[in-house]
Amino acid sequence: MRRRDVLRLAAQSAVFAQLAPFFTAPAHAADKRELRYIPEADLNILDPVWSTSTIVQVYGHLVFDTLYGFDKDYNVHPQMAEGHVVSDDKLQWTIKLRDGLQFHDGQPVLAKDCVASITRWGKRDFMGSALLAVIDTLTAVDDRTLLFKLKKPFPLLPMTLATSGSNMPAIMPERLANTSPNEQIRESIGSGPYRFVKAEWISGSKAVFEKFAGYKPRSDSFPPSYTAGPKIGHFDRITWQIIVDASTAAAALQAGEVDIIEMVGADFLPVLKTDPNIQLLPRTTPNFAIMRFNHLQPPFNNLAIRQALLKAFDQRAIMAGTFGEENKEFWQFGVGYFSPDSPMATNAGLEAFTSPRDLKKAAEEIKAAGYKGEPVVVLDPVDYPWTHPCTLLAADTLKKVGLNVDIQAMDWGTLMQRRLSQEPPGKGGWNVFLTALSGMSNFNPVGHIGLRGNGKDAWVGWPTAPRLEELRQQWLDAPDVATQKKICEDIQRQALVDVPYIPLGAFATVSGYRSNLTGIQLQRPLFTTMQAKA
């Protein structure tokens, strides 16, 4: 070897030594316990008080905490609260905060933060507004004590502050909670077990959470259960990868590139079922598919026509056609107005759906009710994987009973706008659309948007049903769970009279996860129970 060769080699080595890091991946992730998760949707809103969407609520339970929580059987337990004292006349509730709670910015959680948070949340949530309506004053007595003075007894107060499924009663610093309830908060600072790493957030692609060292879990003896109990993070880092394509998500799980898919596409369930490295988990409190009517426009402003349709719809056929017979363990039929696994679910009047279907009789009744052949505009969101086939099946039933159906295809964004129109269908309005009501968000009659009967103030469709409204108020005032259940039986029977919508069956969100994980929550992905098997 010549001198010149040696020098050239030395120079090349130096260059390669400089370049080497660019050709190798840093090993930062390997030495940390990281969970890789594909959520059901993109996280694009960071305010769990502002948004009711499931993904924002899941995010909310990672980053924020609540004063009370639910266990898996929907029993209420103190969470950030140490406990409460109720006055003899039931008009004063004193809630004391646990010692040592702190926000992700290092500031302590104070009673004044809770007052501001509850006040803002109450302006956005159904349960919250019911609570605000009975509050005379809500004050911070000292740094750790809140005092509710009520106008009348409100036995549901702890349950209300544990609300899960709709707007989350998340506790946040007072300066954030002072934001208008119509605007989103600009910072993501909670006191939950994980903090949101905003610097790594790429909306539509990735969200990262890191374990919050300052979180103080409850020291109760019962294990963590749904939103109650000690929330101990078993992973240093949780990465949400947003993968919208169901096929790509399934392949990523099979290849071991992710650990969990929150919502497996129905087409991929049979494939994943056969993979020994993957477990499937149907979430409890399933969602229910509904066909919503526009009660302001003919023909569905005619009660007799809505009632006649109850005889025509076959929940089993619609669920099987939408999700497939091969996936029948994940859907249910014979479903009423409350999610099947929820505490308020009842069989009262369910023969309306379980008795033999009678299309001929339904057609006769519709004719007798005065149907004049006016077009029935059905909004069909073709970009939603399950809603589109379900809409086509429902429209087919409408045709079979003699209705003049006009299916109008559109994307979900357009449907969301179109359904706000109260005009006749010929002028940009509508008659029918299908959607799913989340089981978790609608498991009691107060939060159940489809059962409101307050006319133009109700959810789209705008039914007027005074008796339903009356029963809702009775439920709020009920002294115990037994009475509440009894009232829900009456609500279901009344809904079968007013027919604000037709339930078309229930279906579970099916999650898929790698077999090396354990402790998956049944209700929702609350990451504090999950851990890797040793």
Add this chain to the structure above:
Amino acid sequence: MLSHIARRLLASLPVMTFVGLFVFGLLYLAPGDPAAIMAGDQATAADIARIRVALKLDAPFPIRFGSWVWSLLHGDLGLSIFTNQPVAAMIVQRLEPTYLLMLMTLVISVILALPIGVVAAWKHNTASDRMVMVFAVLSFSVPSFVVGYLLAFVFGLQLRWLPVQGYVPLANGVWPAICSLILPAVALGSVYIGLLARITRATMLEVLAQDYVRTARAKGAEERKILFKHALKNCSVPIITTIGSGVALLIGGAIVTETVFAIPGLGRLTVDAILRRDYPVIQGVILLFSFMYVLVNLLVDMLYTVFDPRIRY
């Protein structure tokens, strides 16, 4: 030359203005309401109306357009309606994967398509020519998302050679970044390879039939030299034009490919923004795409002068 570039860039200003106005008008007329989407499935009309007012979506067209143009003139693309993040920052976050994907696609396409196009022309009317043509027609006809799924299944899921999804940023290593883009680049390039191979073949056939090629052969020049030095160089203008106009094809294809392979690029950002009716983001991305297209055309014009000395500006 420099004055020509400056003139071309100045000339792009009216184009960009028209694009801006057109996109803004189209979005204004298109159905869909970001406030309704943002409020969620369970919101009441009153909730949605409050959000619309808070976001100033109830303002008339001229005011909204004027306010957008005013911000644009100050270098501000605005805030995303949904995430509250600056649109410019969101676009910058997505540039690297998209540019790298497009670059790799171009490189792979050119490396594969040019030689096979040349070989097909050289072996005209033989089995090799027909095989190349069958391949070209197939690759041109099969949609890139189908190719993507097939590649992910074979090389990602079955052989486990490459990741089935995702993007590794360059900051985490050049090789991992390249690995994460090989399958998407091949899938995206499949259409392009077929197109480019066919154009190369057709142009080469024309050039190979010319007198100067026959003369070169008669003088005993090497066949390799004839093909790649004498003939291919003279085919360069139509090929470069195809490559340039193919960039538009790549922009459209990237939207699908980035969705299939879960790459956080501009394509995904565009789709998400359209589905959510996130107007500021859509407007920002479309403006960027149109500017990119103007630049690519300018670059193509410059390249003509490199390969064909007869062209002067």
